[in-house]
Amino acid sequence: MRKLFLALTGMVLLSISAQAQKVYDFVSVEKQPIYPGGIANFYKYLGSEIKYPEIAVKNKTEGKVFASFIVEKDGKLTDVQITRGLSKETDAEAKRVLEKSPNWEPGIYSGQPVRVRYNINVNFNLNNKGTDKKASLTKPMHRYPEYPGGQTKMYAYLAKNLKYPAQAKKDGIQGKVYLSFNVQKDGTLTDVQIMEGLSKETDQEALRVVKSSPRWNPGLNNGKPVKTKYQMAINFTLS
DSSP states (O other), X not given: OXXXXXXXXXXXXXXXXXXXXXXXXXXXXXXXXXXXXXXXXXXXXXXXXXXXXXXXXXXXXXXXXEEEEEEOTTSOEEEEEEEEOSOHHHHHHHHHHHHTOOOOBOEEETTEEEEEEEXXXXXXEOOTTSOOOEEEEEOOOSBOOBOTTOHHHHHHHXXXXXXXXXXXXXXXXXXXXXXXXEEOTTSOEEEEEXXXXXXXXXXXXXXXXXXXXXXXXXXXXXXXEEOEXXXXXXXXXXX
């Protein structure tokens, strides 16, 4: 009997570590990792620990340092990376403080601790005189976009509507089609594209079903809907 299995990866942050241990993205776990006492305490930690580099003050360097890290199963932060820097000095300071962070409460998936990739922005600001030294955490998106009803409903939608192309069945084609799209402020999906295809027929079918999707719940930033880039994979498997 031939069955079609579907896999949804979620955000682009999904990756595999050098040790071949799966790293989950922030929105795909049942319980997201959190700093002890909550994110407000993490803001306080950063505010007390980050020191505005003197050369950055002298050069009046201001802006955001975009960083990511993995919250390990034991809560330790590893693989701290600067994904988009501001200056050599501010980047190094942001990385230093993140690397010395107390252990977090790990993310949970299927009832077990898992490794989770987390992203934040650290904002370096000076006052008008250029002498006030402060840095703050820019809050991450408060809610990522999702299919109405969540991933379970998304799986059900795909299972009901996705048809395994006859030619792909005949040729025994199996594998994943990777797509990306924008979730607009009103929840519509636009700019649906194949990032990595499998075959002409499977790619067309994946595009068709995603484009026909009902409107999603849009991502929110500071309580306001925002346009968000999203990636997913549809897995075509015969058995």
